[in-house]
Amino acid sequence: IAAFKQRDPYFSEQQFEDFASTAFFKIQQAWAMRNMSSANAFVSPTLLQRFTAQLDQLKREGRVNRMDNLAVGSVEIVEISNDGGNDYITVKINASAADYTIDEKSGKIVAGSRQPQPFTEYWTFLRSDQVKTKAGGTALESKQCPNCGAPLQVNAIGKCDYCGSEVTSGAFSWVLSEITQASVWRPRAASAPRPETVSPLAGGRYVLGLVQCPQCGANVQDLFGVTREKCWRCGAIVETRQ
Ligand SMILES: [Zn+2]
Ligand SMILES: [Zn+2]
Structure with a gap:
């Protein structure tokens, strides 16, 4: 973190963790509402597409995934890395929620439980390493398009409705690029060979x-x-x- 702050002097660990926590709630809320559009401005297009595909699949099956009584216990930065173009910051989120899926017709639970359970997830955000934190700190949502200055309306593929600029590419601000379950997360190995099919928006995974x-x-x-x-x-x- 100290090394990262040398490159980005206005970066604040506390502010970033607050930002990640807000993003966590907003994204969970959008998921629960079965409409990701309120999260368009801070989720990478690839991840947004995946969320939407998962929601569509549940809808087709007549199922609803609920996350009741969501509470965050802690948010902590556990890794900062760079792939030669983007910076990646991963936070470890300890939270609890009643995570269950119901059949819309019968109202019966088909997976999970109404009993809140603790869970841990690793959320990875990316931003171009050409971008620095502004003096005011890390803002979750800017009110204006960073490219054209129009009131910000980000569509489902991450572009400004007015100028078409790719607002969620990481070229302007932090966007969520990957969520990894605690059972499979491990620190990014610097020496790992890079396969041909690298996805630039996979959060370093x-x-x-x-x-x-x-x-x-x-x-x-x-x-x-x-x-x-x-x-x-x-x-x-x-x-x-x-
Ligand atoms: Zn399965
Ligand atoms: Zn614009």
């Missing part, structure tokens, strides 16, 4: 493709260096290709 969950059929990311991943939908352990 390289997405090799998608594998299908054998239990429920959902598409699960195949992450570089990860051999077993928990299915985001049914919780089954999915063996990835490596």
